[in-house]
Amino acid sequence: QQQVKQSPQSLIVQKGGISIINCAYENTAFDYFPWYQQFPGKGPALLIAIRPDVSEKKEGRFTISFNKSAKQFSLHIMDSQPGDSATYFCAAYTNAGKSTFGDGTTLTVKP
Amino acid sequence: GAVVSQHPSRVICKSGTSVKIECRSLDFQATTMFWYRQFPKKSLMLMATSNEGSKATYEQGVEKDKFLINHASLTLSTLTVTSAHPEDSSFYICSARPTGYYGYTFGSGTRLTVV
Numbered sequence: 001q002q003q004v005k006q007s008p009q010s011l012i013v014q015k016g017g018i019s020i021i022n023c024a025y026e027n028t029a030f031d032y033f034p035w036y037q038q039f040p041g042k043g044p045a046l047l048i049a050i051r052p053d054v055s056e057k058k059e060g061r062f063t064i065s066f067n068k069s070a071k072q073f074s075l076h077i078m079d080s081q082p083g084d085s086a087t088y089f090c091a092a093y094t095n096a097g098k099s100t101f102g103d104g105t106t107l108t109v110k111p
Numbered sequence: 112g113a114v115v116s117q118h119p120s121r122v123i124c125k126s127g128t129s130v131k132i133e134c135r136s137l138d139f140q141a142t143t144m145f146w147y148r149q150f151p152k153k154s155l156m157l158m159a160t161s162n163e164g165s166k167a168t169y170e171q172g173v174e175k176d177k178f179l180i181n182h183a184s185l186t187l188s189t190l191t192v193t194s195a196h197p198e199d200s201s202f203y204i205c206s207a208r209p210t211g212y213y214g215y216t217f218g219s220g221t222r223l224t225v226v
Contacts, residue, residue, distance in 0.1 A: 034214060034215070036217075041220070041222065042219055042220065043117070043204045043217035043218050043219045043220040044155070044204070044217045045217070046214045046215070046216070046217075049214055089154060089155065091155075093215070097143060097145065097160065097208065097215070098157065098160070099145070099155075099157055099215075100157070101154045101155045101156075102154060103153070103154045104152075104153070104154050
C-alpha cells in the first residue's frame with residue numbers, strides 16, 4: 001500500500017489552544033483526503049475532508065489545509081476542548097475507494 | 112443518513128471455530144464495501160474490497176481462505192473469519208460510501224477475541 005505519513009504521534013494541548021496534525025502522501029492518484037476521529041472501541045467518524053482542487057476547507061472549529069505541490073495536508077482544531085481528546089487519523093483515497101491511513105495521532109486536551 | 116451498522120460489536124470464540132461479522136448499510140445501497148483490521152493503538156489496514164454480486168478483492172498479504180467475504184445484497188456484506196486463531200484477534204471495521212455522498216461511513220467495529 002502507498003504510504004501516508006502522519007505526525008506527531010501524540011499531542012498534548014491546553015484547553016482553548018490550537019491542535020495541529022500533519023500528513024504527507026506519495027501517490028498522486030489519491031483524490032480524497034479525509035480526517036477521522038476515533039474514540040476507544042469505536043469505529044472512525046468522519047470529521048472533515050478535502051479534494052485536491054481546494055487549498056483549505058473549514059467546518060466549525062476544524063480546518064483542513066491542503067498543499068498539492070508539497071503533497072501535504074493538515075488538520076487544525078481551533079479552541080481545542082477536552083472532549084476533542086481522541087485519536088485522529090488522516091487518510092488518502094483513490095477514486096476507486098482504496099484507502100491508506102496514517103498511523104494516527106493521540107490528542108489529549110488538558111482542562 | 113448514511114449509517115453503517117456492524118454486528119456483533121464484540122465476540123469471543125474458541126480457537127479453530129469460525130466467526131461471521133455483518134455489515135449493513137441502513138439507509139442506502141452500497142455496491143462496494145470495505146473491510147479493515149485495526150490492532151490496538153495502530154492504524155487501520157484495508158483488508159479487502161467487497162463487491163456486490165462478485166468476488167471480493169483482497170489486499171496483498173490477506174489470506175482469502177481465512178477471511179471469507181460475501182456481498183450478496185446491496186445492503187449487506189459479511190466477513191467470516193474461518194478457523195480462527197489467537198493471532199486473528201483484532202478490531203474489524205467495515206466502511207461504505209453512498210452514491211453521491213461525499214465521504215465514507217464506518218461501522219462501529221467488531222472486537223474479535225480468539226481464546
